[in-house]
Amino acid sequence: MRIAYIAAGAAGMYCGSCIHDNTLATALQKKGVDIALIPTYTPLRTDEKDASIDRVFYGGVNVYLQQKVGLFRHTPWFIDKLFNGRTLLNSLGRFSGSTSAEDLGGLTVSVLEGELGPQKKELKKLIRWLKEDYKPDLVQLTNSMFLGMAREIKRELDVPVLCALQGEDIFLEGLIEPYHSHALKLLQERAQDVDGFVATCDYYAQFMADYMAVDQDRIHVVRLGIHLDGHGVMDRSLPDSPFTIGYLARICPEKGLHILVDAVHQLSEQVGKAHLKLKVAGYLGKRDEAYFQEVCAQIDRLGLSEVFDYCGEVDRDGKIAFMNAVHVLSVPTPYKDPKGLFLLEAMANGVPVVQPRHGAFPEVIEKTGGGILVSPDSSEALAVGLMRMKNDAAFRETMGQKGKEAVHRDFNDDVMAEATLDVYRKYVGG
Helix, strand or coil: CEEEEECCCCCCCCCHHHHHHHHHHHHHHHCCCEEEEECECCCCCCCCCCCECCCCECCHHHHHHHHHCHHHHCCCHHHHHCCCCHHHHHHHHHHHHHCCHHHHHHHHHHHHCHHHCCCHHHHHHHHHHHHHHHCCCEEEECCHHHHHHHHHHHHHHCCCEEEEECCCHHHHHCCCCCHHHHHHHHHHHHHHHCCEEEECCHHHHHHHHHHHCCCHHHEEECCCCECCCCCCCCCCCCCCCCEEEEEECCCCHHHCHHHHHHHHHHHHHHHCHHHEEEEEECCCCHHHHHHHHHHHHHHHHCCCCCCEEECCCCCHHHHHHHHCCCCEECCCCCCCCCCCHHHHHHHHCCCCEEEECCCCHHHHHHHHCCEEEECCCCHHHHHHHHHHHHHCHHHHHHHHHHHHHHHHHHCEHHHHHHHHHHHHHHHCCC
16 A cells, blocks of 8 residues: 655645644554655655655745745746755744735635646646656545645546545635635535545544544544653652643644633642742744744742743653643633643643643543643633642642543554555555
8 A cells, every 4th residue: 555645845844734643654654654744835844754756846945936036836846856855944933923814815715726827837846746656545645724735636647546634724714705705615625625634632623524524434534653762761760849740732822822821820839839830842933933022021029930930842862851740730721722642742741731621622631631621721720720730739740640541552554554554454455
């Protein structure tokens, strides 16, 4: 079985979807599957060995130029190649904060238009490589914003096309009008072009069935898994004080750091600042710098500066070390997150979690027993949950052990790869 998996680079950012796609591709390769992980826009950045091919399609510079200047829609392909250098593409992250809402909306719509849009030349390049060089038995798209590729891929290659669903609704819902309405209309039209979908949880399968106006029977659920090497081997003999609360996720409003800061403030009024620590790590992009400044001002205003420790962006080893330096993890997302890789990474190291009762979180915690759920969008409810973890060390350790055992048994990369193969076999014989 030969699989072409079309992924999306995130311009130098550690991205949950990139990490998931890379982990899945690596695990499938270990099972003997011939899979090409194909970057688009920019090279992938992951915290493990990069499994992607050494070529980028839909290079971010070319996509932008073809969107803005009609001339570049007709330039020879060898000229386009000049703009596809890895260094240049990786540098795009520095400019992401200056990209206008209009540009983002226009690009999203045009990529969904596929063979009818301004980037049809990029689609032709991808299809020619797939058809002449790789010749896959099945093509998988990383998310529904790539649905514009499916119709021509199926017509030219005559192979099944699947599409993963990984939380792209938050981006689409952030588009301004008229792009939001146009993109949603195209999404629903182009969703009919693929053979099936793969969602990360039951919640998101149901949500995206409604969002894309497709039958939920077309959506398969394959739960996330992580590569476990290094997880769960460090000594976690932490002192009871200070009680250390961890946050490990991208620094942005939809991950809810501001809610966690309010909850920590409420805890500090009950137990004293000397007995608490808030450790925060995660990627901070240019677009979210203003948000982080607001959070820092919130911390100063609440008198929590001595409690707060920002560790910046961390690599894989740093992530494992971070998890083993906290008593509990909480990322109180206002957004109904369909993934939550950070939960699996915490539990894999014996760290219990306190999460809002929405998105994928209830499913993950029900299946692992590795944490507790609280009311969403409530710093008061979050503070109560964190206080319960602080006051009952035995309960906390039980949650941590349950979560660790469940993740190592049921949420590893091998289990995820086997479940994905089961889906692929429904569409490709053998």
